Amino acid sequence: MNQLLYVYGIIPSQQSIAELATITFGSLAAVVEYVSAREFGQEVLAENIKDMKWVSVKAVRHQEVLSSVGKEITVIPLKFGSVFVSEESVQAMLNEKSEAFSTILDRLDDKQEWGLKLFYQTATLQNWLEQNNKELIEIDGQISTLSSGAAFLLKKKKEQLLKNKVKAEINAYRKSIFELAKHYSEELLQNKELDSKLSGNPDANLLNLAILIRPGQLAALQKELIAIDESHKSRGLYHDLTGPWPAYNFVDL
Amino acid sequence: MSNELEELEEYDPEEKKVLLSDVLDRVLSTGVTITGDLTIGIADVDLIYCGLRVLLTSVDKLKEEASGDNTGV
DSSP: OOEEEEEEEEEETTOOOSSSEEEEETTEEEEEEEEEHHHHSHHHHHHHTTOHHHHHHHHHHHHHHHHHHHTTSOOEEBOTTOEESOHHHHHHHHHHTHHHHHHHHHHHTTOEEEEEEEEEOHHHHHHHHHHHOHHHHHHHHHHHHSOHHHHHHHHHHHHHHHHHHHHHHHHHHHHHHHHHHHHHOSEEEEEOOOOHHHHTOSSEEEEEEEEEEOHHHHHHHHHHHHHHHHHHGGGTEEEEEEEEEOSGGGOOO | OOOOOOOOOOOOTTSOOOOHHHHHHHHHHOSBOOOSSBSSOTHHHHHHHHHHHHHHHHHHHHHHHHHTOOOOO
16 A cells, blocks of 8 residues: 545535545545655654654645635645545545534635734833833932932832833733724634744734634724734834634634 | 746735744644544644644743743743
């Protein structure tokens, strides 16, 4: 058995795609690629997925295929590494899950997944508060007139106040963006905030949302996000919107 | 011999580059999980991804501890 089937995703069977093979069962079709057992066989694969470089290359391929199919067709993305032993086993899977898949396809119709992340630059926000917040400016004024001992205590107080203001500013920003996303999207969920290494951004990740949105609503959301960014840029608060993604976050069986 | 390049593809500064981390975050941890007649359990992919995250976060933890900046939880 040299050939295995790598399944990327599930589409309605009346659709056809040019670049890849499909395996049809009833109203559903699996988008597949024939892969070698020497690379995707059980034991080899178990070894290969320990190799981050191999995983990265294959994961990007997985994403590119789904993204290209998803341009024209509603697609249910399967998780990376869904490898089947035969066409019959793919059909059996389609048969077994046909009701669930059909329900999801209906739900995803004419919607796109987008990722909405919020970030902040600590130093920029602190500076902005020190220059614009009345209370903080007043304390600064007092510190300059005090003896060093009293100034020290007041500095401590200022530090604490600044921390609280930073926290309040961040949470107000998060809340306003969350309300906006909720208003324009069909479904929305919160993922864990990402560590800098995972987000690829040195600034701190404040919020990590996945939203399912109609293309017609997207432009309106983007416009509002850009307007909010304009007024928050000087505070070091900004958003990052990526997509459209295959609906990875909205396809739980 | 290198091929003659006829025309340069246009660079679009508006077009956002997709981050590998964004791809891995989705492809490895979300999407429909099918169990059963597969050659490999999807759980293994989950483990690898968790491992990657733990590795990255623990590196940061170590750095924090080393620098004495232990303000985190």
